[in-house]
Structure formats: structure tokens, C-alpha cells
Amino acid sequence: RKEVEQDPGPFNVPEGATVAFNCTYSNSASQSFFWYRQDCRKEPKLLMSVYSSGNEDGRFTAQLNRASQYISLLIRDSKLSDSATYLCVVNSGGSYIPTFGRGTSLIVHP
Amino acid sequence: DTGVSQDPRHKITKRGQNVTFRCDPISEHNRLYWYRQTLGQGPEFLTYFQNEAQLEKSRLLSDRFSAERPKGSFSTLEIQRTEQGDSAMYLCASSLQASGIGELFFGEGSRLTVL
Numbered sequence: 001r002k003e004v005e006q007d008p009g010p011f012n013v014p015e016g017a018t019v020a021f022n023c024t025y026s027n028s029a030s031q032s033f034f035w036y037r038q039d040c041r042k043e044p045k046l047l048m049s050v051y052s053s054g055n056e057d058g059r060f061t062a063q064l065n066r067a068s069q070y071i072s073l074l075i076r077d078s079k080l081s082d083s084a085t086y087l088c089v090v091n092s093g094g095s096y097i098p099t100f101g102r103g104t105s106l107i108v109h110p
Numbered sequence: 111d112t113g114v115s116q117d118p119r120h121k122i123t124k125r126g127q128n129v130t131f132r133c134d135p136i137s138e139h140n141r142l143y144w145y146r147q148t149l150g151q152g153p154e155f156l157t158y159f160q161n162e163a164q165l166e167k168s169r170l171l172s173d174r175f176s177a178e179r180p181k182g183s184f185s186t187l188e189i190q191r192t193e194q195g196d197s198a199m200y201l202c203a204s205s206l207q208a209s210g211i212g213e214l215f216f217g218e219g220s221r222l223t224v225l
Contacts, residue, residue, distance in 0.1 A: 008150070032211040043201060043216035044153065087152050091211045097166060098143070098211050100152035 001026050004090050006101035013108055017078045021104045023088030024070045033064055033071050034089040038103065044087055047073075078108045112136060114217035116202050122223045123192055130188045131220040135204030142185050143214065144177055145201040153201055159185060171196075192224045 005024045013019050033050035050071050054063040061074040088101040115134045123129050135142050141160050145153035157167045162182040179185040199221050203214040
């Protein structure tokens with residue numbers, strides 16, 4: 001089983017839709033969680049950190065479920081510019097190694 | 111530009127040749143990470159440094175891969191006797207963090223093609 005698993009998609013949604021991605025992690029000792037965004041042929045960039053209490057940044061909401069070992073990302077009112085790959089990142093156990101999932105591709109169409 | 115820079119951006123080489131990639135992190139960042147990314151996959155961790163100390167190298171893909179960060183500033187990743195399977199994007203990232211994991215700032219990557 002991979003340390004961090006994501007559904008690769010693609011998720012194909014119309015503008016204005018709400019879409020949610022999940023990411024599961026295998027190591028219960030993991031303590032740091034993030035979502036990164038990667039545009040085609042570009043480097044990954046931090047979208048948001050994921051806190052135990054959940055957090056929201058505009059149209060984006062991230063949540064952590066430690067009991068079931070997954071994190072989620074909810075995007076409301078999707079824009080064309082949200083089209084990208086969303087990468088889940090978890091520290092590897094108690095280490096300082098950020099481990100990436102394979103990413104979930106989102107395509108927002110008019 | 112004060113971001114992470116990588117050089118070269120593109121490298122085409124013949125199988126069996128050695129290649130070296132350089133990464134210049136954001137100047138005050140203490141951690142430097144190397145990742146490899148292939149099409150349709152997320153970045154795969156290779157190794158990382160805290161200042162000049164290489165704290166994890168067991169995930170380097172084979173003994174043909176090595177990395178250095180001699181003075182705690184720039185880093186190099188060398189691949190000896192390249193194979194076609196080494197073709198990938200090699201990404202460098204840096205962060206400033208005393209403990210835990212902070213935001214990673216990535217360079218634009220070095221794309222390797224092995225013929």
C-alpha cells in the first residue's frame with residue numbers, strides 16, 4: 001500500500017460546480033498535511049495547509065480525519081482557472097520528509 | 111529573482127553518460143529536498159539536507175544517484191551511468207523550518223532525457 005493515495009481522476013466539472021477530493025495516508029504517526037497545486041508543466045505550489053480543526057481559504061476548504069486517516073479538499077464555485085492537478089502531501093511518519101500523492105486532475109469546463 | 115533556481119532546465123544525454131544538476135535554494139532556507147517526477151505521478155522523494163547534513167539518502171533510487179550540499183547553500187544531484195529509465199523531471203525544493211515540515215518552494219525543475 002502506498003503511503004499517500006489519491007484518485008488520479010480526471011474530475012471533469014462545469015464552472016460553478018462544487019468538487020471534493022480525498023486523500024488517504026497509511027502512517028498513523030503522520031502529523032503534517034498539505035494540499036499543493038500543480039499546473040501543467042509547472043512546479044508544485046502550496047495551496048493550503050490542513051489543520052486538525054479544518055481550515056478554509058475563500059472557496060477552498062480542507063479537512064483532516066485522523067480516525068480514518070484521510071484529508072479532503074473541497075472547492076466551491078469552480079472556476080476555469082482551478083483546472084490543475086491537486087497533490088496531497090503528508091509527512092512520512094514522524095520524519096521531516098514530505099511525501100506526495102500522485103495527484104488528482106481537475107478539469108473545469110465552461 | 112530570489113526563488114529556487116535549477117540548472118540546467120533541460121538535459122539530453124546518451125545512455126551511460128553522467129549528468130549533474132544544480133539547485134540554488136532561497137538563500138536563508140535551511141532545508142533542501144530533491145524529488146523526481148514522471149508523467150502522471152506525484153513528486154517522488156529522493157533525498158534531503160538540513161544545512162550541509164544529508165539526513166536521508168536511503169530513498170535515492172540506486173547507488174548511481176548521489177547528492178551533495180557542501181556548504182549548506184547550493185546542492186548538486188549526480189546520476190552516473192544514466193539509463194533510459196532515469197528520464198524524468200528532477201525537482202528541487204527548499205524550506206525554512208526549525209521543526210516539522212514547512213512550505214516547500216520548488217524550482218522549475220531539470221528535465222532529463224536519456225536516449
